[in-house]
Amino acid sequence: MNDKGQNRKSGMASRRIKVLQLISHLPVGGAEDLVAAIVRGLNPQLFQVQAATIGPLGQVGEELRKDGFEVVSLDLDLKRTPFCRLVLEVRGLLTRIAPDILHTHLYHPNLYGRLAALGLPLKGVVASVHNSYNRVKLHRALWNFLLSFTSHRILVSSLQVWQDVRRLDRVPERKLEILPYGVKLESLEIPISRQEAKNTLGLSGFVVGTVGRLEEQKGHRYLLAALPELSRRLPDLAVLLVGEGREAAALRSQARELGVGHLVHFLGTRRDLGLVLRAMDVFVQPSLWEGLPLALLLAMGAGLPVVGTRVSGISEVIFEGVNGLLVPPKDSAALARAILELHSRPDKREQWGRAAKETVTRHYSQEAMLRRLEGLYLALWEGKDS
Incomplete structure (x- = not known):
């Protein structure tokens, strides 16, 4: 550790920085797992980190509590609770916890958290925007613009999200910072072969899969629409859909109607x-x-070699013909062609899989993400908000 880092550490020894992560709720999902990684991964000698949900706790929140981390739930219904009450309840939470830094995630916590923080003696207010904008809602754009002036930093996960927030919400450039997600590679290392993993899950043949909430955003229906063509060409095909969500029943129905229900395995939420x-x-x-x-x-x-749609951060991490293939969104035929190409070239699958792992190892380490976030929190604590 350099002298500056050592001085910071010694200066905080008797006074850890209190950081509150505020989110709607904590089911299994990308933003939610990111919050859990922050709670678990920040340096406990420097930071006292707590998570809070406006709505119900959720599975990830329960896991954090079980492991001894502080998680508070207001257990409010975001759709039915009046606007003013939501702001007042969050303000009461902030008053009780008295964090030094508030870090909010996703639209509603970004809204209610930043409004509730007005006038409170916080060292820093940070808001994270996790998705690009598929449609513009004028009231949201107005709130995001106005509340940007109460925020010290607005973190975004990709260049496309940065461009959306800058162009549509008119957030000043100086407030914006790209902080890509990071993953913990050690959690993926298991001492069994691909065939042994298939046997454990009761699978065989060529296995294609995706992980994510079963919601419109994730485009599962276009993958299912590609399966009739794929099944004609790949008689040993199996497809895994990992996750839960509002589209589950519709997706099951679609698979049956397409005659591919026997190929699709709905695995629900998995932590393995x-x-x-x-x-x-x-x-x-x-x-x-x-x-x-x-x-x-x-x-x-x-x-794994990957096939992804050419949208936002996906096209920033997949390099065509290097670690995977990109296709237009909503294009089932293109998805089928890309999967068939990878099936026909096992050498490419192996080569692109190695390149994919190298991409993540070099640029998307969870450790690097956490250290950058610590640096931001420390700078805000020290009053360096520009």
Whole structure:
């Protein structure tokens, strides 16, 4: 540690910086797992980190509590609770916890958290925008613009998200900072072969999969629409959909109507992603819009070749013909062609899988992400907000 870092550390020994991570709720998901990584991973000698949810706690929140971390839930219904009450409840939370730094995640916590923080003696207010904008909502753009002046930093996960927030919300450039997600590669290292992983999950043949909430944004229906053509060409095909969400029933119905229901395995929420990813031959990210999908980084970190749509952060991490293939969003035929290409070239799958892991190792380390975030929090604590 350099002299400056050592001085910071010694100066904080008797007074850790209190950081509150505020989010709507903590089910299994990319933003939610990121919050958990921050709570678990920040230097405990420098930071006292706590998470809070405006709505119900969720599985990730329960896991954090079980492991001894502080998590508070207001357990409010964001759709039915009046606006003013939401702000007042969050303000009461901030008053009780008295954090030095408030870090909010996603639109509603960014809104209610920053409004509630007005006039409170916080050293720093940080808001994270996790997704690019698929449509513009004028009231949201206005709130984001106005509240940018109360924020010390607005963190975004990719260049496309930076451009959306700058252009549509009119947030000043000096407030914006790109902080890509990072993944912990050690969690993906399991001592079994791909075939052994398939056997464990009761699978065989050529396995294609994706991980993510079963929501419109993730584009699962376009992957399912590609399956009739794929199944004609690949008689040993198996498809894994990992996750839960509002589209689950519709996706099951679509698979049955297309006559491919026997090929699709709906695995629900899984916390053994190392095993699930090891069983896949190709990972597909068919999203319609994104920030930077954590699941994609995990798949690449697991050494899988990837097929992704050419949207936002996906196109920033997949390099065509180097570590995977890019296709237009909402294009099932292009998805099918890309998967068939990877099936026909096992040498490319192996080569691109190695390149994918190298991409994540070099540029998307969880450790590097956490150290950058610590640097930001320390700078805000010291009053260096520019």
